Each structure stands twice: as structure tokens, then as C-alpha cells.
Amino acid sequence: NPYGIYFAGQTLSGRAELRLPKPKKVKGNQLELSAGHHSYSFSCDLPSHLPTSYEGTYGHIRYTVRLVLERPWKFDQSYKVAFTVLKPFDLNFDSPILRIPTQMELTKNFCCGPCRTGPFSIVASIPQSGFVSGQIIQVSTEVTNMSTIPVDEMKFLLRKIVSYHSQTPTSKTKEEIVDIQERRTGGVAKNDHGRFLVSLPVPPVPPTNINLCKVIHITYEIKVEARLSGLHSNPYIRIPITIGTIPLNLNYPDPKFPVINTISQPSITVQPLTNPQAETSEARDDNTNGSMSSNNDQQTVSRIDDGSSNNNFQTPIMNPLTNGTTSNHEMPPPSYEETVGGHRSIDDDEQHPIGHQPYVPRYPVYNFNDQGVTPTSSHQNSSASSGRTAPSPEKILEKMEMI
DSSP: OTTOEEETTSEEEEEEEEEESSOEEOSTTTOEEOSEEEEEEEEEEOOTTOOOOEEOSSEEEEEEEEEEEOOTTSOOEEEEEEEEEEOOOBGGGSOGGGGSOEEEEEEEEOSOGGGOOOEEEEEEEESOSEEETTOEEEEEEEEEEOSSSOEEEEEEEEEEEEEEEEOSSSOEEEEEEEEEEEEEEEEEOTTEEEEEEEEEEOOSOOOOBSSSOSSEEEEEEEEEEEEESTTOOOOEEEEEEEEESBOOOOOOOSOOSOOOOOOOOOOOOOOOOSOBOOOOOEEEEOOOOOOOOOOOSEEEEEEOOOSSOOSSOOOOOOOTTTTOOOSSSOOOOOEEEEOTTOOBOSOTTOSSBSSOOOBOOEEEEOOGGGGTOOOOOEESSOOOOOOOOOOOOOOOOOOOOOO
């Protein structure tokens, strides 16, 4: 496992290697390790309910293996390696609403009284609300501007919303909003209307998490904002979406069984080793206050049933370890790419670490281009977006070397 990626419920196994240039005394059984090479194997069963790894600004969900060399009358030496845990999130076993097109509308009037303008409205829709990394989100928007205020540009955002919850010493919540994709288009003149079709690729990001971890919740949304001239507040629409690790299958056979809205644990076959003694999990959050934004404009949400979905269907179970697929067309297995945001240090709480091992979690990314899906972006006045280049992977350090 060169990238250190494991699924919840698997067995973590590895080997620690020490290379000593001279004999070294250690605590415990009053042993003296001779000079040369020493190898120690370890294994640990990961619980099936572990949440997916996450590295954030104010907290993290982190799993590590820590090796400590306790020495008499000297500082202990330690070495830590982080690994990624993925909790499978099959969108096919979540709510059937995820596969139905979603549309949201916003209508407002600027000013009031004799200065009241004509109505301004935004209608935005997406073909479904469940996606995975590597997928293209097609956002279709229609703007009707019967007011006297021109729209300078339209702004489309894919946002990650992370809520950090603390219970000690008091209950606090801090919210972090990260714009992970952004597209801008031309505007709409007064007493005019415009249509926009924008593509937002989903980069390597952690799946939606609102139930598995009490201190960190992760959700996603699409924000469509009209940037106005002058000092007027910009009207916007927010469309909630769900990010999973296994994509939706939109090609179902004839329905025979009712839907069961549960997440099924995939079948996992592992070969356990002996001597389980790994320190595997760590979660941290800060006790800071946060704020929530609100929009008082008239906004409605509706699910569009275009006949492509049915409330009675059966979905086969997918095994993420074999990269199976529920689609009628075979999909290649995902790659595991580094998340956006860069590397993090995992030695912040170590007093005498040996070496430095940066860490960045990896998440499954599907290549939908192999299935003939081509991203498109268009509107009346300008063209949109550029493609995304995935970062190149780096191998993690496989040996623990101490001097």
C-alpha cells in the first residue's frame, strides 16, 4: 500500500525498521538493542464506523501510526506516519432524491416605494444533487432582469462548508467556508434576460460527513451569485449537494423492489496479522466562535422529476476494495489523488521527533471522460471555464529509520 490508504473495517498492517549504528539501551525489559538492523511487524483492525480522514484549518480527523523509542535517562525518540482512512459512501444507497434534478429560484425587487424596481429573478438547476470527485457539475441558470440595475457578472462557486463543534468548556461552533471551484461569466443588462451553462469539476475532496463525527461536519453547496452595479446587495442562490465516494448509477433496470434508504457496509476480505499494537486515531478542534450567513430574499427549491427516476428500484452492493460499479457500462477504477489544500505537518505535538513526514490525505477520483462525458460551459456573452489538472502523487515513507 504505497499511498497509505485504507477503508474503514480493513486491517492496517506494516513494519517498523530500526537501523542502529551502535548498541542502544531502552526501557521496558531493560533491553539493549544491538547495532544493526531490527524489524518489527504490527497490525491493527480498523473499526468499520471510522469517519474519513480530513485536514482542516481549525481541526482534523487524522489517523497515525506512532513509534516511540523509550530510553533511560534520555529524551524519548518518536516517529509518526499518517495514513488515510476512507469510509465508503455509496450514493446509490442514500436518499433517492440525490438522483433527481434540483431547481432553485430567487425573486426580489430593489428599493421600495416610488423607487421600487421591476422584478429580478434567478432560476438555477443541476441534473442531480449527488456527485463524486472527478465528476462535472453542470449548472444551468436563467436570469430575468426587469429592474433598472444591470448585472455586471455572474459568479458560480462550488463551496465546502465545514462546521467545527466544541463541547468543552462550553458549547461552541465555528464555520469555515472554502471556495474550491469558481467560474465567472458575463452579466445581464437592465430589462433583459440571459442564460448560462457552467461546468464545475469536483476536485479531490472528502465526502459529505454529518453523522460519523461529532466535532467536524462537512457539507457542500453550489452558489450562484449575481454581482450588481452600485451599492446594492448581490442576490444569490445556494443549492445543497452531496459528495460521495461511489457514483450514482443512472441506468437502472426495471424496478422490482422498494427502496431501502440505508448505507450498506461493503464486503471486505482481509488477512489479519499478529501483535496488534498501533495507535491509530486522533481528532482535534479549536474552541472558537463562528457565524452563519442568511438570506432574507424570497427563495424556493423544487425537485424536477423528468421521468428518469423511480421511487421503486433495487441497487446492487458495490465493493470499494475491488472498485466495482453499479453502472451498466463498466467504469474504470478511481485513482487516489491528493486533496486540495497542500501538505500538513503531523509532528506539532511531538517534543523530539525523528525526521519530518508531511501528510496530505488522498481521495478517490473517477475519470468520467473515459465514459464520453465532456464538460461544457457556455452563455450568451462570454465563454467559461478551464479544465483541472490533478496533482501528481508522492510516495509515503515506508521505512522508519532511527539513529
